[in-house]
Amino acid sequence: KAGVTQTPRYLIKTRGQQVTLSCSPISGHRSVSWYQQTPGQGLQFLFEYFSETQRNKGNFPGRFSGRQFSNSRSEMNVSTLELGDSALYLCASSLGGNRETQYFGPGTRLLVL
Amino acid sequence: GNSVTQMEGPVTLSEEAFLTINCTYTATGYPSLFWYVQYPGEGLQLLLKATKADDKGSNKGFEATYRKETTSFHLEKGSVQVSDSAVYFCALSVSTGNQFYFGTGTSLTVIP
Numbered sequence: 001k002a003g004v005t006q007t008p009r010y011l012i013k014t015r016g017q018q019v020t021l022s023c024s025p026i027s028g029h030r031s032v033s034w035y036q037q038t039p040g041q042g043l044q045f046l047f048e049y050f051s052e053t054q055r056n057k058g059n060f061p062g063r064f065s066g067r068q069f070s071n072s073r074s075e076m077n078v079s080t081l082e083l084g085d086s087a088l089y090l091c092a093s094s095l096g097g098n099r100e101t102q103y104f105g106p107g108t109r110l111l112v113l
Numbered sequence: 114g115n116s117v118t119q120m121e122g123p124v125t126l127s128e129e130a131f132l133t134i135n136c137t138y139t140a141t142g143y144p145s146l147f148w149y150v151q152y153p154g155e156g157l158q159l160l161l162k163a164t165k166a167d168d169k170g171s172n173k174g175f176e177a178t179y180r181k182e183t184t185s186f187h188l189e190k191g192s193v194q195v196s197d198s199a200v201y202f203c204a205l206s207v208s209t210g211n212q213f214y215f216g217t218g219t220s221l222t223v224i225p
Contacts, residue, residue: 035213042216042217042218043215045212056211090157092157100206101159101162103159104149106155107156
């Protein structure tokens with residue numbers, strides 16, 4: 001089975017712009033979660049989508065949003081980018097039950113200038 | 114609340130040395146526990162997991178036992194190799210769905 005794929009792998013944006021990141025889960029997985037990884041804050045949970053509905057949400061401002069499509073692919077959007085949004089954004093997929101193993105993609109590295 | 118406390122790094126060991134990375138947790142429910150490994154420039158890979166008390170997860174020579182009485186899930190390996198150099202994350206999942214709580218990560222460097 002193909003693993004979790006994320007596109008693009010690298011992005012450079014300027015402050016105030018918006019960005020959309022994409023994640024394709026492992027075939028058959030219905031849950032997609034997003035995490036932000038930074039040297040200072042470590043890995044922080046953004047949100048989880050299951051069957052096109054947001055099931056869990058972390059403590060991030062409303063500038064961070066996401067959605068999931070009927071084929072379980074997910075997108076994450078960040079509007080009005082700030083310098084502090086520079087990070088590695090990781091997507092993870094799982095079958096959809098509780099407390100399951102999550103399988104991570106390689107991440108999208110976002111640099112905001 | 115839910116949180117994971119991991120041993121501070123970085124850790125530097127000689128090849129074939131014994132490895133322990135401490136991990137303790139606080140959870141509002143009954144968590145599943147995980148160790149993930151991250152190699153440079155890559156995402157996280159599952160190393161091992163345990164879903165109930167006294168379970169032992171193991172993979173590639175790494176082991177960790179779910180200790181409910183001490184709320185711990187320490188990672189051990191008897192003989193490390195240079196290829197084990199990476200960052201190791203302890204994590205728990207306790208809520209409905211799949212929100213993971215991660216520790217800060219421990220960087221391991223193994224020298225020949």
